[in-house]
Amino acid sequence: MSAARRLPRWAEYTLLPALNLTVALLLSGVVVRVMGESPWAALKLMVAGAVGTQDAIGYTLFYATDFVFTGLAVAVAFHAGLFNIGGEGQAYVGGLGVGLVGLAAGAWPAWVAVPLGIFAGAVFGAAWAFIPAWLQAKRGSHIVITTIMFNFIASALMTYLLVNVLIKPGQQSPESREFGAHAWMPPMHELLARVGIPFAPSPFNLASGLAVAAGLGVWALLWRTQWGYALRVVGRNPAAAVYAGINPARITLGAMLLSGALAGCLGVNELMGSQHRLLLDFPEGAGFVGIAVALMGRNHPLGIVLAAILFGALYQGGSQISFDLPRINRDLVVVIQGLVILFCGALENLFRAPLAAGLARLRRTGGS
Amino acid sequence: MATAPALELRAIDKRFGAVHANRCVSLAVAAGSVHGLIGENGAGKSTLMNIVYGFHRADTGEIRVDGRPVEIGRPRDAIAAGIGMVHQHFMLVDNFTVLENVVLGSEGGARLSAGAAAARTELQRLARDYGLEVPLDAEVRTLSVGLQQRVEILKALYQRARILILDEPTAVLTPTEADRLFALLRILREQGRTVIIVTHKLREIMAITDRVTVLRQGAVVHETATADTSPRALAEAMVGRSVSLQFDRGAAVPGAARLTARDVEVRDGLGVARLKDFNLVLRAGEIVGVAGVSGNGQSELLEVLAGIRAPTRGEVSLGDRPLVAKGLGPRIRRRLGLAHVPEDRLKLGVVSEFSAEDNLILGYQNGSGWSRGGWLKRGALRLHCAAAMADYDVRPQDPTLRITAFSGGNQQKLVLAREIGAAPSVLLVGQPTRGVDIGAIEFIHRRLIALRDAGVAILLVSVELDEILSLSDRVLVMASGEVVGELARADATEQRIGLMMAGVKGEGRS
Numbered sequence: 001m002s003a004a005r006r007l008p009r010w011a012e013y014t015l016l017p018a019l020n021l022t023v024a025l026l027l028s029g030v031v032v033r034v035m036g037e038s039p040w041a042a043l044k045l046m047v048a049g050a051v052g053t054q055d056a057i058g059y060t061l062f063y064a065t066d067f068v069f070t071g072l073a074v075a076v077a078f079h080a081g082l083f084n085i086g087g088e089g090q091a092y093v094g095g096l097g098v099g100l101v102g103l104a105a106g107a108w109p110a111w112v113a114v115p116l117g118i119f120a121g122a123v124f125g126a127a128w129a130f131i132p133a134w135l136q137a138k139r140g141s142h143i144v145i146t147t148i149m150f151n152f153i154a155s156a157l158m159t160y161l162l163v164n165v166l167i168k169p170g171q172q173s174p175e176s177r178e179f180g181a182h183a184w185m186p187p188m189h190e191l192l193a194r195v196g197i198p199f200a201p202s203p204f205n206l207a208s209g210l211a212v213a214a215g216l217g218v219w220a221l222l223w224r225t226q227w228g229y230a231l232r233v234v235g236r237n238p239a240a241a242v243y244a245g246i247n248p249a250r251i252t253l254g255a256m257l258l259s260g261a262l263a264g265c266l267g268v269n270e271l272m273g274s275q276h277r278l279l280l281d282f283p284e285g286a287g288f289v290g291i292a293v294a295l296m297g298r299n300h301p302l303g304i305v306l307a308a309i310l311f312g313a314l315y316q317g318g319s320q321i322s323f324d325l326p327r328i329n330r331d332l333v334v335v336i337q338g339l340v341i342l343f344c345g346a347l348e349n350l351f352r353a354p355l356a357a358g359l360a361r362l363r364r365t366g367g368s
Numbered sequence: 369m370a371t372a373p374a375l376e377l378r379a380i381d382k383r384f385g386a387v388h389a390n391r392c393v394s395l396a397v398a399a400g401s402v403h404g405l406i407g408e409n410g411a412g413k414s415t416l417m418n419i420v421y422g423f424h425r426a427d428t429g430e431i432r433v434d435g436r437p438v439e440i441g442r443p444r445d446a447i448a449a450g451i452g453m454v455h456q457h458f459m460l461v462d463n464f465t466v467l468e469n470v471v472l473g474s475e476g477g478a479r480l481s482a483g484a485a486a487a488r489t490e491l492q493r494l495a496r497d498y499g500l501e502v503p504l505d506a507e508v509r510t511l512s513v514g515l516q517q518r519v520e521i522l523k524a525l526y527q528r529a530r531i532l533i534l535d536e537p538t539a540v541l542t543p544t545e546a547d548r549l550f551a552l553l554r555i556l557r558e559q560g561r562t563v564i565i566v567t568h569k570l571r572e573i574m575a576i577t578d579r580v581t582v583l584r585q586g587a588v589v590h591e592t593a594t595a596d597t598s599p600r601a602l603a604e605a606m607v608g609r610s611v612s613l614q615f616d617r618g619a620a621v622p623g624a625a626r627l628t629a630r631d632v633e634v635r636d637g638l639g640v641a642r643l644k645d646f647n648l649v650l651r652a653g654e655i656v657g658v659a660g661v662s663g664n665g666q667s668e669l670l671e672v673l674a675g676i677r678a679p680t681r682g683e684v685s686l687g688d689r690p691l692v693a694k695g696l697g698p699r700i701r702r703r704l705g706l707a708h709v710p711e712d713r714l715k716l717g718v719v720s721e722f723s724a725e726d727n728l729i730l731g732y733q734n735g736s737g738w739s740r741g742g743w744l745k746r747g748a749l750r751l752h753c754a755a756a757m758a759d760y761d762v763r764p765q766d767p768t769l770r771i772t773a774f775s776g777g778n779q780q781k782l783v784l785a786r787e788i789g790a791a792p793s794v795l796l797v798g799q800p801t802r803g804v805d806i807g808a809i810e811f812i813h814r815r816l817i818a819l820r821d822a823g824v825a826i827l828l829v830s831v832e833l834d835e836i837l838s839l840s841d842r843v844l845v846m847a848s849g850e851v852v853g854e855l856a857r858a859d860a861t862e863q864r865i866g867l868m869m870a871g872v873k874g875e876g877r878s
Binding site: 232233236240244246 | 674675676697698699700701702708710715716717718719720721722726729730731733734739742743744746
């Protein structure tokens with residue numbers, strides 16, 4: 001019955017997302033038109049702003065790194081059958097861990113401060129995910145609800161800490177003092193310069209390497225280990241997991257801890273890599289973008305890396321548009337992201353059947 | 369023939385992608401007859417009937433009703449042409465009354481009361497004419513499965529169906545209920561209605577049909593008057609080679625007690641006892657069959673024995689090791705040699721989204737052959753799966769293929785390969801041949817007998833009486849969560865088991 005609707009694998013992973021993305025961009029063009037600007041000019045600005053120059057590429061990859069962490073966080077939970085909407089809060093609290101290490105670092109050598117900062121970010125993020133996970137596993141409280149609520153709690157908690165505790169003395173804005181220089185993530189342009197490749201300065205830093213490593217690690221864990229196998233069984237068929245002697249509650253806890261830890265690493269990129277201090281609302285919605293990234297990347301690490309780069313480019317290119325076109329503000333980025341999410345996530349199947357039918361017809365005429 | 373057939377299919381052809389589901393199928397069903405349609409799983413029976421009922425549209429071919437070509441693009445067209453269908457899984461709204469269910473889709477106006485009154489009169493007439501007594505104002509969920517099926521039939525008749533298609537109608541019925549259904553079908557035939565019955569049970573074909581059509585790989589391979597054929601000939605036509613459904617097997621040589629259940633009781637969330645006072649001593653080298661209509665405590669029994677569900681009371685021991693008191697779950701029980709082929713393959717036995725090889729280690733993911741130190745050895749697993757596929761004749765032999773791309777029989781062979789491959793001392797088997805084609809049934813039965821002869825203790829739960837009778841050394845009959853009788857192999861006949869299943873006690877527990 002479903003055979004007619006099945007797409008070949010290559011089309012599933014290339015043609016369909018490309019088509020969905022194109023439609024989303026076309027609609028965004030309509031929005032730009034309505035706002036009184038030329039869609040074509042906007043598109044050119046956006047592409048140039050995202051990948052036109054070295055520093056543009058640097059920014060794009062910097063943002064993409066955030067989205068890789070949060071996208072992986074969503075994907076790990078998703079494979080265990082959990083919809084973790086709390087990436088935002090977990091990233092925020094994870095940043096607290098990163099920040100505390102950064103503030104305490106002082107004269108610690110970099111080889112102590114940096115790994116410790118990463119570790120603290122992961123642990124704090126995991127801890128923030130643990131409570132909803134525990135409530136889900138032991139009490140059946142729905143993880144969607146609890147993680148959403150924990151985003152608000154995280155926000156309130158961090159505001160309190162930044163306004164009252166961590167704020168740099170004698171300053172108006174709620175920000176901490178700067179981290180010790182050894183707790184800074186090395187910027188890529190410096191590393192590249194060291195091996196003789198000139199690259200324009202940007203916040204693009206070594207945390208991107210950590211993100212790629214995390215992607216590889218998640219892939220190996222999910223598809224090459226017993227624990228990952230058990231996690232996927234729980235996600236796909238909890239009844240079969242019980243039959244197989246797998247404890248779904250324990251998997252739920254483990255998956256959410258890992259998910260929170262991945263989200264918590266966002267602070268490594270944002271704080272240790274770029275801001276070098278703890279500040280209010282630094283995740284800037286990356287936790288939510290992670291949901292879209294995971295959706296679009298089909299919850300596979302490779303797809304997530306690609307989708308994260310796309311969203312990074314949208315983010316960076318979109319801000320370029322708002323700089324240059326007076327009638328358009330930064331919210332257009334949100335509109336475009338929304339449309340991409342709409343077509344790649346919610347309406348993912350809209351073009352599936354026509355595309356499958358078209359390909360089948362092509363093959364039949366081509367074959368005979 | 370003087371009159372045109374009630375339903376005629378001419379050269380119906382249907383493809384789903386690469387699958388050729390129906391190959392130029394032509395079929396004529398005489399008015400006022402009961403026509404049987406049989407074939408293995410995947411032979412194209414359901415596709416054909418779904419085309420007739422408008423769920424699918426044929427690529428080429430023609431459907432004629434009473435000699436006139438009709439265009440059927442959706443179920444509404446089929447109903448208008450006088451075709452009704454009773455699905456294997458009933459399409460009823462549980463919390464509606466019988467009357468509401470019957471008029472659903474033909475309410476006759478925005479205000480329900482007028483239509484309902486007219487419907488009531490009409491239904492009472494139908495009930496009188498066909499002996500289809502059903503309480504019209506009862507909620508459907510309070511009715512037995514047999515009665516729910518009558519509601520479906522009543523609904524089709526109410527929609528003026530002259531041709532009635534029944535898809536596996538006896539799958540959920542006790543033998544007594546099935547007999548009652550057949551009596552009803554005979555009345556329908558006498559009244560001039562036409563019945564098409566889709567089934568895989570040869571016994572039913574022989575009992576009720578006038579003519580029978582056999583499908584194999586999407587094509588009609590055999591069509592005959594039922595009086596001129598035999599179950600064996602039909603089975604051979606279905607499979608395309610000779611099969612033996614009854615085979616010789618030696619007497620069991622029961623050994624030491626392997627699995628013991630004492631006073632096991634299971635209550636559901638509402639406190640209703642689903643399994644009462646269950647006692648069993650399962651010995652090495654015997655197959656104990658548990659017969660009964662689906663939903664009479666067998667599922668709970670298997671779950672308790674396998675460790676998926678904790679009993680409210682009682683103890684289960686493996687050898688002399690108590691399992692319940694120690695709280696040993698499925699993982700430990702597996703390690704102690706208790707394997708389990710679950711009743712509902714897709715719900716429990718496999719993960720639909722996983723490949724064959726990934727499903728081959730479900731529950732055994734820590735097995736030493738394909739894992740070490742927490743890692744899975746993909747290469748070793750693939751080889752292991754290929755070997756198991758060859759051993760169990762699983763087709764296609766592709767370990768990376770999604771499990772749902774295999775036929776039911778091949779899926780079941782993989783599950784068996786997994787559970788038997790663990791070299792268990794006790795094997796729990798639920799509905800081993802549900803949704804499995806005849807060729808695979810024979811294979812699976814032979815494996816189970818071979819396993820018994822090798823000294824494994826086997827508990828077989830099945831709703832198929834034939835299966836119970838041809839495999840079991842002892843038979844326990846369950847009704848309403850209780851064992852209502854136990855029969856030795858020699859005393860176990862279909863009639864005696866059937867009576868016990870229907871709740872007639874006093875057959876004595878030996």
